[in-house]
Amino acid sequence: MTAAAVVSQADLAHRPQFGWINGLKAGAAQLIVLHHLAFYGPMSDYVQPLWPELLDWLGGSARIAVQVFLVIGGFLVAKSLSPAGRPGIANPLQAVWRRYAKLAPPFLAATLLAAIITPVAGIWMQHDSMSAAVTLGQLSAHALLLHGVLGYESLSAGAWYVAIDFQLYLLTVSLLWLSGRVAGKRRRHWLMPLAVTVGITFSLLYFNLDADWDNWAPYFFGSYGLGMLAWWASDPARKPGAMTVLMAMAAVPVLLALAVDYRSRIALALIVACALFLFGRARTPAQGGAWNIINALGRISYAVFLVHFPVSLLVNALFVTYVPLDPEWQALGMLTAWGASLAAGAAFYRWVEVPLGRVMGSVVAHLAGRQALVSR
Numbered sequence: 001m002t003a004a005a006v007v008s009q010a011d012l013a014h015r016p017q018f019g020w021i022n023g024l025k026a027g028a029a030q031l032i033v034l035h036h037l038a039f040y041g042p043m044s045d046y047v048q049p050l051w052p053e054l055l056d057w058l059g060g061s062a063r064i065a066v067q068v069f070l071v072i073g074g075f076l077v078a079k080s081l082s083p084a085g086r087p088g089i090a091n092p093l094q095a096v097w098r099r100y101a102k103l104a105p106p107f108l109a110a111t112l113l114a115a116i117i118t119p120v121a122g123i124w125m126q127h128d129s130m131s132a133a134v135t136l137g138q139l140s141a142h143a144l145l146l147h148g149v150l151g152y153e154s155l156s157a158g159a160w161y162v163a164i165d166f167q168l169y170l171l172t173v174s175l176l177w178l179s180g181r182v183a184g185k186r187r188r189h190w191l192m193p194l195a196v197t198v199g200i201t202f203s204l205l206y207f208n209l210d211a212d213w214d215n216w217a218p219y220f221f222g223s224y225g226l227g228m229l230a231w232w233a234s235d236p237a238r239k240p241g242a243m244t245v246l247m248a249m250a251a252v253p254v255l256l257a258l259a260v261d262y263r264s265r266i267a268l269a270l271i272v273a274c275a276l277f278l279f280g281r282a283r284t285p286a287q288g289g290a291w292n293i294i295n296a297l298g299r300i301s302y303a304v305f306l307v308h309f310p311v312s313l314l315v316n317a318l319f320v321t322y323v324p325l326d327p328e329w330q331a332l333g334m335l336t337a338w339g340a341s342l343a344a345g346a347a348f349y350r351w352v353e354v355p356l357g358r359v360m361g362s363v364v365a366h367l368a369g370r371q372a373l374v375s376r
Contacts, residue, residue, distance in 0.1 A: 019284025019291055021072055022298025024272065028068035029301040033308045033341050035062040036157045040129035043316050043330045043337070050327035064265040066161060067223050071272040073165055074227025075280055077172055085232040087191045088180025092173045094368060099169045101360040104145060106353040107162045110306035111142045114156040117310035125317035131155050148215035157309040160215070167217035168224045175199070193232055197249045200225040204257035204266060222257070223269035226250050230276040247277060296346075303353050304345030311344045312337040 038044045038058035048055050081089060089095060115134040122130060131153055138155065141147040145163040147154055154160055179191045203222035213219040232238075233246035254270045257263075285291050319333030 015286055016283040017286050017291070017295045017298070018280065018282070019294060019298075020275070020279040020282055021075075023294045024068050024072060024275070025301040026294055026297030028065040029297070029304050030338075031058075031062045031065035032158065032305060033312070033338055034058050035065070036309055037312055037334050037337055038062070040127075040157070040312075041316070042125070042127050042129075042320050043333045046320075046325050046330040047327050047334060050331055061264070064268050067265050067269045068272050069161065069165075070168075070220055070223035071227040071230070071269050071276065073168065074172075074224035075231045075273075075276050076227075077169060077224075078228040078231035081172065082176055082192060083231075084189070084235065084237075085192050086187075086189055087176060087183045089173060089176040092177045094364075095173050096170055097367075098364050100145070100166060101364050102357065103162055103166055104143065105356040105360055106303070106306060106348070107145075107159075108143050109352050109356065110310075110348070111139065111155050111159065113307060114310040115139070117314050118155070121310075121313045121317035123317075124321040127316070130313065156306070158305050161305070163215075164217060164220055168220060171199075171217045171221065172224075172228070193229060193246060193249060196225045196228050197253065200229075200250070201253040201256075204253055205260065208257075208263070208266070209261060222254070222266060226254070226269050226273035227276065230273040230280060234277045234281050236281075247274075297342075300342075300345045300349040303349035304341060307344045307348045308341035311341045315340055 035058055038055045039060075044055055044059065078085070081095065114131075118131050119133070134155060138147065138152045141150045141152045142155060142159065145166045148160050148163050175195050176192065179188075179195055182188075183191055199218075200222045203218050203220070203225070207213045207216070207218040208220075208222055210219075217224075229246055229250040233243050233250070235243075238246075250273055251270065254266060257266060284295075286295060315333060315337035319330060319336070323329050323333060
């Protein structure tokens with residue numbers, strides 16, 4: 001990795017941020033942590049009489065917060081791979097490898113952490129939220145991001161999302177490559193938005209209605225594609241009429257799908273896409289006032305997503321074993337698990353995710369350089 005890249009990483013926290021995106025990511029990450037705390041227990045089982053309505057909502061409806069990550073993922077992948085929405089991609093295999101190198105190493109580190117902490121928690125607690133002893137095949141499937149597809153039990157509650165994110169990225173790269181082949185040298189600026197709109201339509205009206213598809217990218221592409229269209233529609237270089245058409249291409253399939261079968265998660269995805277259209281490109285201060293907290297929580301959101309489940313599992317085990325089972329004490333345990341998840345996420349980001357990112361960035365750059373030399 002070059003010195004400039006190292007400086008860029010070190011200076012990241014001091015540069016203007018996509019603050020509204022960080023705020024959405026931070027809020028959604030907290031809801032996911034609280035959802036898993038409420039859904040999996042056992043502390044939440046004891047706290048239920050204290051806050052029944054809140055825990056029912058957290059254990060159920062709060063899970064749709066994952067739609068925020070899906071829409072933001074599409075928004076940012078459009079920014080990265082096709083900022084103007086044009087077909088084609090220069091090096092699809094390198095793009096896919098770069099994405100895998102970003103997602104998989106910290107995910108595998110967190111998976112190993114879960115594989116270690118789960119049996120430790122099992123010393124004090126037996127609960128149906130705990131995975132069975134890990135196998136080599138299970139770890140290998142996780143490393144390849146194929147655990148859901150191959151039918152292996154996830155070692156952590158958020159593991160499915162990482163695999164789906166990679167699948168969605170792979171699908172997007174494939175669409176860009178295919179549309180580039182179709183367009184050739186002709187300038188077909190609307191080809192990719194049309195392809196994504198067709199993908200959204202099929203996703204929402206067919207795949208997303210069948211839970212058997214929930215280990216595959218087409219089930220989630222409706223939300224992801226909304227984020228892509230929101231990025232292209234919010235381009236300040238576009239005329240107002242083109243912006244309107246692009247947002248209509250996003251909204252019409254969603255409204256039709258909701259009329260066929262109302263799904264709150266899809267309604268939320270449309271709301272998030274509209275918010276990104278209006279504010280997603282806005283730069284905000286990196287520091288000052290509440291932005292310090294918002295940007296910090298946004299930066300560590302992936303790390304928190306990765307490590308919160310094993311941390312919460314361990315806190316559950318300790319509290320139900322050594323602390324009175326009164327609702328108030330177990331509520332303190334849930335708050336402790338929430339705080340410990342944030343602290344662990346911050347530590348994981350600093351000491352695992354960032355260093356791994358530097359190492360893998362160097363590997364990707366080295367391989368890209370070798371490929372360039374061979375192709376000369």
